[in-house]
Amino acid sequence: EIQEALDSNLMLEEFDDTAETAAASDADTLDETTRLDNPSEADNSDAADPGQGPDEDFEGPSSDEFETLVADPHDQELDGDRVSDTSELLQTDALGDDLPVDSIWEDVYDSLPTGLGAGASFDEDGESFDARNSPxxxxxxxxxxxxxxxxxxxxxxxxxxxxxxxxxxxxxxxxxxxxxxxxxxxxxxxxxxxxxxxxxxxxxxxxxxxxxxxxxxxxxxxxxxxxxxxxxxxxxxxxxxxxxxxxxxxxxxxxxxxxxxxxxxxxxxxxxxxxxxxxxxxxxxxVAPQYVVPDVVVTKKNNRWTVELNPAINAKIRVNPEYSALIKRNDSSPDQAYLRDQMQEARWFIKSLQQRNDTLLRVSTKIMEVQAGFLDHGDSAMKPLVLHDIAEDVGLHESTISRVTTQKYIDTPLGVYELKYFFSSHVSTHSGGEVSSTAIRAKIKLLISQENTRKPLSDSKLANLLAEDNINVARRTVAKYREALMIPPSNERKQLS
Known part of the structure; x- marks a missing residue:
C-alpha cells in the first residue's frame, strides 16, 4: 500500500533521515522510532491519559506521551516559507486534526508491508526469492x-x-x-x-x-x-x-x-x-514456510522493558519539497488543481500512516504492560485480557483494537507472536480470583511433560491437579485445552518406559 501510494502520488517521497535529520520534525515526516527515543522533541499535548500509567519496570510511551508523538499539523511547516503558505492553503475540512481511525484503517492499511504481507523480493535476474526457495x-x-x-x-x-x-x-x-x-x-x-x-x-x-x-x-x-x-x-x-x-x-x-x-x-x-x-x-x-516480519519489538534496556516500532518496516515518507514548491496560491489552472489534490492526498496519507503507527504503538505498549509477566516467565504468567480492556485503556473501539492486533506481530525475547496471542479468556479460581486460559494451557502442558509415561494423566486427573492449584476447570475444558495443544489423550500417550 505504501509503495502504491508512492507510485501514484508525485507529492510523496521516501527518504533517509540519516541524511536529512532536520526533516524529522516536519509535519509530513514519518519516523516513529526517532520520536519514541527522543520524546522531549515532541510537542506537549493537553490530552488526558485514557488509561493507567505503565508499570515501574516497564518503559514505553505512556498515554500522554503517545499524544505528544504527533504534533498539531497546523503548527508545523513542510519546507520553508513557500511550502508553509501551501500548507495553509490546504488546511481544509477534509483534513482535520484527527483522522477517523475506524474509517481509514481498512481503506489504507489492509496491504501494508508488515507481518505476512511484506511483499516479494527479487534477485538481479528478476527471479522472486520466494519462488527460488519454495519446494x-x-x-x-x-x-x-x-x-x-x-x-x-x-x-x-x-x-x-x-x-x-x-x-x-x-x-x-x-x-x-x-x-x-x-x-x-x-x-x-x-x-x-x-x-x-x-x-x-x-x-x-x-x-x-x-x-x-x-x-x-x-x-x-x-x-x-x-x-x-x-x-x-x-x-x-x-x-x-x-x-x-x-x-x-x-x-x-x-x-x-x-x-x-x-x-x-x-x-x-x-x-x-x-x-x-x-x-x-x-x-x-x-508448502514454503511463511516468514513473519514483526511490526513491533520489545526489548529490555537497563532492566526496563521498552516497546518500539520495528525500524525495518517503518517507512519514512514526506511531501516532496520540489513538487510542493510548484504550487502557486492564486493560480486556478487545471495543473495547479491537480497539484493541490495530490498535496492534500499526500498529507492525508502521511497523517493517517502516522496515526496508524501511533495507534499500533499505544496498543502494543498497553498489551505488554498487562502481560509483562509473560516476558519474564512465559505463558504460565499470562493474565486474562480481552479486547474491551485495551479499548477502554487507550480510548478506542473494540473493533479498532481487533484490526490493530490482527496479523500484526511483536518480537519478544521468547519469540515472535501475533498481538492477538496475548488476549485470552479468564477462568475463575476457588478464591474468587481469575487466571487466563493461556496460563492454564501452559500448566496442563507442564503437568503432562512431567507425568509417568507408563500411567499418563487422564483429563479428569489433570482437572483434579489444577483444582489443587486453586484453578477450577471441568474435565471437558481440560480436554479442549489439551486438544488445542495438539496433545493426544492419555491412552495414546502410554509408553512402555
Whole structure:
C-alpha cells in the first residue's frame, strides 16, 4: 500500500533521515522510532491519559506521551516559507486534526508491508526469492521423474499415471484397483494383476511405501526392506500385520501376553516401527514456510522493558519539497488543481500512516504492560485480557483494537507472536480470583511433560491437579485445552518406559 501510494502520488517521497535529520520534525515526516527515543522533541499535548500509567519496570510511551508523538499539523511547516503558505492553503475540512481511525484503517492499511504481507523480493535476474526457495514440485512430480527413467510399456505408463493421480496429500492411494481398471481403455483388456504389478513397483520407489492403500501396508513395505539380521524385525512385522489396532491403542499388556514376548522385546519392536514413515508423501507436498516480519519489538534496556516500532518496516515518507514548491496560491489552472489534490492526498496519507503507527504503538505498549509477566516467565504468567480492556485503556473501539492486533506481530525475547496471542479468556479460581486460559494451557502442558509415561494423566486427573492449584476447570475444558495443544489423550500417550 505504501509503495502504491508512492507510485501514484508525485507529492510523496521516501527518504533517509540519516541524511536529512532536520526533516524529522516536519509535519509530513514519518519516523516513529526517532520520536519514541527522543520524546522531549515532541510537542506537549493537553490530552488526558485514557488509561493507567505503565508499570515501574516497564518503559514505553505512556498515554500522554503517545499524544505528544504527533504534533498539531497546523503548527508545523513542510519546507520553508513557500511550502508553509501551501500548507495553509490546504488546511481544509477534509483534513482535520484527527483522522477517523475506524474509517481509514481498512481503506489504507489492509496491504501494508508488515507481518505476512511484506511483499516479494527479487534477485538481479528478476527471479522472486520466494519462488527460488519454495519446494520444487509435489509427490506426484517426484514419482513421475522416477517413472520416466524406467522402461515402462505404454500400458504400464498409463496405469502408473492413474495411480499417481489417485494419491492424497500424505502419499496414500485412495483409489481401488478396480477403479483404475475401469478407467483404462476397454480394448486394452488390462487385468488387475497387471495393475498390482505396477503398483508394487511404484511402492518401492522413493519415498518407500508411497501409494500404499493403508497404514499397515505402508509400514510393512518399509519393514520388509530392512536387513533381515535386525532382531526386532520379525516381531515388528507381526505387530503390523496382525496387531496394528492393539498397537495403536497401546494395549501393551495384551500384546506381551498374547505374543509371549518380554517387555524389552516389545519395546525394541516398537522402537523399530517408530523409525518408519507413516506418511511418505507428506514431506514432498510441504508448502514454503511463511516468514513473519514483526511490526513491533520489545526489548529490555537497563532492566526496563521498552516497546518500539520495528525500524525495518517503518517507512519514512514526506511531501516532496520540489513538487510542493510548484504550487502557486492564486493560480486556478487545471495543473495547479491537480497539484493541490495530490498535496492534500499526500498529507492525508502521511497523517493517517502516522496515526496508524501511533495507534499500533499505544496498543502494543498497553498489551505488554498487562502481560509483562509473560516476558519474564512465559505463558504460565499470562493474565486474562480481552479486547474491551485495551479499548477502554487507550480510548478506542473494540473493533479498532481487533484490526490493530490482527496479523500484526511483536518480537519478544521468547519469540515472535501475533498481538492477538496475548488476549485470552479468564477462568475463575476457588478464591474468587481469575487466571487466563493461556496460563492454564501452559500448566496442563507442564503437568503432562512431567507425568509417568507408563500411567499418563487422564483429563479428569489433570482437572483434579489444577483444582489443587486453586484453578477450577471441568474435565471437558481440560480436554479442549489439551486438544488445542495438539496433545493426544492419555491412552495414546502410554509408553512402555
Amino acid at each position: 520444487q514440485g509435489t509427490a506426484q512430480s517426484h514419482l513421475l521423474e522416477q517413472i520416466n527413467l524406467l522402461n515402462f510399456t505404454e500400458t504400464d505408463e498409463v496405469i502408473a499415471l492413474h495411480i499417481i493421480d489417485g494419491l492424497d496429500h500424505e502419499g496414500m492411494l485412495r483409489l481401488e484397483l478396480e477403479e483404475i481398471q475401469e478407467a483404462m481403455p476397454i480394448d486394452w483388456d488390462v487385468e488387475i494383476e497387471e495393475i498390482e504389478a505396477v503398483l508394487h513397483l511404484i511402492q518401492h520407489l522413493d519415498p518407500l511405501g508411497i501409494a500404499a492403500r493403508d497404514l499397515g501396508e505402508c509400514l510393512l513395505i518399509q519393514l520388509q526392506s530392512l536387513p533381515n539380521d535386525l532382531e526386532a524385525k520379525p516381531l515388528a512385522i507381526t505387530l503390523i500385520t496382525d496387531h496394528l489396532a492393539s498397537l495403536g491403542n497401546r494395549d501393551f499388556a495384551f500384546l506381551i501376553k498374547h505374543l509371549h514376548v518380554s517387555e524389552a522385546q516389545l519395546q525394541s519392536a516398537i522402537e523399530l516401527i517408530q523409525t518408519l514413515n507413516p506418511k511418505p508423501g507428506a514431506g514432498l507436498n510441504e
